[in-house]
C-alpha cells in the first residue's frame with residue numbers, strides 16, 4: 001500500500017490548493033478526484049460564471065457605445081457564450097493538472113472512501129495517509145417539487161456540463177447569490193428571464209442597505225420579469241416547456257428552468273463514519289477552529305465544512321489546514337478575513353463586519369464613504385455606479401470591515417483585504433501611493449472621510 005504524508009479527497013479550489021501548498025512545503029501528497037479535476041469552481045462555478053459575466057457586461061456596456069463614437073449593434077448568443085467558457089475551462093484544467101504533475105503530486109482518479117482513519121479506498125486500491133483533508137465540496141439542492149429533467153429543469157451544474165437548452169424564456173429560481181448573478185447574466189445573453197424569488201435579491205446577505213439599493217436599481221433597469229415573493233407550488237414538465245403554478249392561481253410557462261435554490265455539503269459515498277469523522281445535523285463535516293474534524297489528523301475544508309460556500313473560503317481553509325498539519329494548532333480559521341464577492345448587474349464585495357455586527361460586538365462603527373460618481377476612471381468607463389465604504393471602530397480606529405460596490409470590486413477588495421486585521425490599516429490607506437486615475441483611489445478618499453467627518457484624524461494621518 002502506498003503511504004503519503006497527506007491524502008486530499010477532492011480537487012476543487014480547497015483540495016487543489018491544499019495539495020499544491022503541502023507539496024511546496026515538502027510533504028508527499030496524494031489527491032483523489034472522482035469527477036472533473038478542479039471541482040465545482042473550475043468546471044461549473046466561479047470560472048465559467050465569470051467568463052459569462054464578462055460577456056454579459058460587454059453586452060450591457062454596448063448600450064453606451066454610440067456615445068463613444070462606436071456604431072453598430074451587438075447581440076448575444078448563449079450557445080456561443082457557452083463554447084467560450086468551455087474553452088477557458090479546458091485551458092485552466094490543463095494547466096492545473098500539468099502543474100500537479102510537475103510538482104510530483106500523486107493524482108488518483110476515482111471515488112475516495114474511508115476504510116479507517118488512515119486508509120482510503122479508491123476503486124481497486126488502498127492508500128494510506130498520516131494526515132487526510134476532506135475537500136469534497138457541495139452539490140446543488142433540488143426542491144422536491146422541481147423534477148430535474150434534461151433540457152427543461154436544470155441546476156447550474158447541468159447548465160455548464162452540457163450546451164444550453166433550446167428556447168429563450170427561462171425561469172430562474174432563488175434570490176441568493178446564484179439567482180442574483182444568473183438573472184443578470186442570462187438577461188444579457190439573449191434570454192427572457194422570469195425571476196421567481198421568495199425575497200428581494202441577496203436579502204439574506206450581509207451587504208448594507210446602500211449596497212443592496214444600488215444592486216436592486218441596476219437589476220430593475222433590465223428586461224427581467226420579476227415574480228418576487230412567490231414560490232411555485234407545482235412544476236410540470238410539458239412536451240414543449242415547463243409550467244410553474246403559483247398559490248394565487250397564476251402560472252408561468254417557460255422553455256426551461258434554472259435552479260439557484262442552494263447547495264448542500266457533499267459527503268455521499270465518503271464513508272466518513274468508518275474513520276470516526278462526525279457530521280453536524282445539516283450534513284457538514286464538524287470542524288474546530290483549526291479545521292480538524294473529530295479525528296485530529298483528519299481535516300475538512302471548503303463547502304463540505306463551511307456554510308459560507310465560496311471558493312475564496314475553500315482557498316483560505318486550505319492554507320489554514322496545511323499550516324496546522326505542518327505545525328499543529330498554529331493557525332485558526334478567520335472567516336471574517338475572507339472577502340466575499342457577487343457578480344451581477346453590479347459587482348459587490350465585502351470583508352469583515354458590517355455595522356450591525358460591529359454594534360452586536362459592542363463596538364461603535366464609523367463609516368468612511370467615497371462614491372465612484374466623480375471618479376475620473378469610472379467616468380471614462382461610463383460606469384459610475386457604486387462606492388467604497390470602510391467601517392472603522394470609533395475608539396481605536398481599527399478597520400472592522402469594508403464594502404466595495406461597482407465595476408472591478410473583485411479586484412479593488414484586495415487592497416483592503418491585505419490590510420484587514422492590521423492595527424494601522426487606515427494610516428496605510430491614507431499614506432500609500434496610488435495609480436491615477438484608478439477606482440482604488442476611492443479607498444484613500446473613504447479613509448479621509450473617516451478623518452474629516454468622524455474625528456479619526458490621528459488614526460488616519462498620525463500624530
Ligand SMILES: Cc1cc2nc3c(=O)[nH]c(=O)nc-3n(C[C@H](O)[C@H](O)[C@H](O)COP(=O)(O)OP(=O)(O)OC[C@H]3O[C@@H](n4cnc5c(N)ncnc54)[C@H](O)[C@@H]3O)c2cc1C
Pocket residue numbers: 009010011012013014015016032033034035036037038039040041042044045046047049050110111112113135136137138156178266268269270301302303304309310311312313314341343
Ligand atoms: C454557479 C456557481 C458560481 C460560483 N461562483 C463563485 C465565485 O464567483 N466566487 C466564489 O468564491 N465562489 C463561487 N462559487 C462557489 C464555489 O464554486 C465553491 O464554493 C467552491 O467550488 C468550493 O470548493 P471546494 O474545494 O470546497 O469543493 P468543490 O469545488 O465542490 O470540489 C469538490 C470536489 O471533490 C470531488 N469529490 C467529492 N467527493 C469525492 C470523493 N469521495 N472522492 C473523490 N472526489 C470527490 C468532487 O467531484 C469535486 O470535484 C460558485 C458556485 C456555483 C455553483
Ligand SMILES: NC(=O)c1ccc[n+]([C@@H]2O[C@H](COP(=O)([O-])OP(=O)(O)OC[C@H]3O[C@@H](n4cnc5c(N)ncnc54)[C@H](O)[C@@H]3O)[C@@H](O)[C@H]2O)c1
Pocket residue numbers: 143144173174175176177178179181197198199231232259260261262263307308309310311340341342343
Ligand atoms: N460569487 C460567489 O461567491 C458565489 C456564486 C454562486 C454561488 N455561490 C455559493 O453557492 C451556494 C449556492 O448558491 P444559491 O444562490 O443557490 O444559494 P443561496 O442559499 O444563496 O440561495 C438559495 C435561494 O433559494 C431559495 N430556495 C430555497 N429553497 C427553495 C424552494 N424549495 N423553492 C424555491 N426557492 C427556494 C431561497 O429562498 C434562496 O433565495 C451559496 O452558498 C453561494 O454562496 C457563491
